Amino acid sequence: MTESIIGFDNATVSNPATMPSEMFHPEAVSAVNKCQTSEARRLVIYDLFRKLINTDIYHIGGTYTNDNPDLWFYYSLSACPGGNFLLSLFTCHRSSGVFSIGISEGSEFTQKRDCPQSLYSSETLSWQTYLSGQANENHYIKTFKFNKSKMETWENKFLCIPIKIETNCQQILNNNIVKQIKVAHDFGDVLTKEENTDFILVSITKRQFPVHQAILAVHSPVLRDLIKSSSSKTALIDLNDHDMELLLQFIYTGTIKEVHQVDCLNLLEIADKFQLKNLVLLTQHVIKEQIDLKNAVEVAV
Template sequence: MALLFDDIDASHMLDDIEESIEEDFEAENKPENAYISTMFRCQSTEATHLCIMDADLKLSNENNYDIGGAYRKDKPEFWFYYTTTMCPKHVYLLNLFVCHRQSGTFALGVPNSSEMSHNKQSQYKETTLQNNMSWYYYKSTLKDEKFYIKTYAFTLQDLKNLRNSTLLIPLCIKIDQSIALNEQIERSIRFDFDIVTSISKQEKPDYVLISKSGKEYPVHKLILTAQSPVIGAKARDSKSNCINLDTDNEEIEILLEFIYTGTLKELKGFSMAELGQKLLEIYDKYQIKSLDTLIQLLLVRVIDVNNAVDMVKIAMNHNLMDLKQTVFKFIKNNPQVLKTKSWKELNNAEVVKALYQFSNT
């Protein structure tokens, strides 16, 4: 039987009222702690912790483990998982990853160290990483892209303390976040390389990268696979202790400089814009964690009248929104850019259109 117009209106009103009541109820009953685990269904914006059960057993058995998912209403939005690695001298690593089920930008806040505290007030035995958060910013252009987040190192004594306990990793998720290009972000990136430096000093290289020319580069497999999911996949598919990369010596040296130190190697004969372009090509090829953020920080600092047009091209070709906004502001405040040779020879209609739209906002 067909519904009358008034019936449709009434039906919609009831739906709206029910949705409003549900939202009010959820707001009033928002949990103090919202755990992400396979046992709970958690909303992304409400998540407070990643919940890892039997952490002591999993850390002492190298494998891949699921943590659980976070949702935006009924749609899956994130899936968190981790791998465990046992190192000599009783060091146990937990490598944390996330799969973004949608596309877009997001930010994750997680503890920047492995220091733990025990929750004696809880009715369950819980051990929580201390809540000194560092923020990491991500951009996924396709659904189901996977990202490395951070590695936590534990000692044998830590494993004893975790026995029969649930490990909680504090977490905060922000959706559709722009990358804040500032010194705080840079310090956060640098901090993450402390563990890399520590491992590289203690352990001998156990793996070899081979360039296009055949030059061999001794490396640490653990460090390499944690920083680059692309190289990690190649290493897992290879049964030998070396892999061949279709990359020249110069690019591999830039790659290893960043992976081991968190710094970017300057190349003689390259302008900063050209260096940025080359670094971004390496990032696109190997998906090195945090490299795109550091490249943007590097390029933002050296924008000038003569390279502004090249910077716009780089930003738009690689969808670097923060760099693009910064360059557009620079051009708007420095109209002499429009008199440069680069501007006069510009034949990219998308760049001109985007700049025109920005200038009129």
């Protein structure tokens, strides 16, 4: 999503004098404020009820580091049965790399006495890390559910959603992230026992690896498409036996045993080939620890 597609909503900013100070606050991501990424503390959405007439995609605003754009936030509105609406938040990452967003974990909005035009959700944040392989990738953040009858009282109100953004990769790729990756899923016993397998991956040496379609499809979109397009229960993978073992070890357990002793540049290629974002995070963390003057050029290439 580019700026030419999600330009400013003229109806929103046609009369800045009528808008509350929240829209212009340095910490607010809004249509009328050039917010610095490190200072962003809330997303400000204007007059949500009016926009229900046409459920569509609407911009919120962007964040910057100095004059360089980092993230652009937008949302979609969808009508549901029972007079309910879904507001889904997204962001467009203007560059490649890793970033993390803390977003309000609450779903209820309340009015503050000192700011009657604005409604706030919980200040408690829930964090999620994202990886963009290239510039201008879009990422889903969160969905809020609203009832139309309640939203009728929100006309000319502002929704303020607490948020915080972290773009420092050295802070994101820490031991806590690695631990989360490792414990996210572990089907190691299932892989070892080879019980109830329903598909076979074949390495370039013709060695067969019995696997489970569901587990592969959940963790790798590349393998999911391969399984869907296969006319049999077998597929040839362009990997040697060792790399195939590493691939399946990560898919089934969420980690790589003794990862510091593995060629992490090779692991990074496997992660990219099969679109394993968590393996990219894990590998980058190890490379960060191992990089030195002798291998810096090779790593950069």
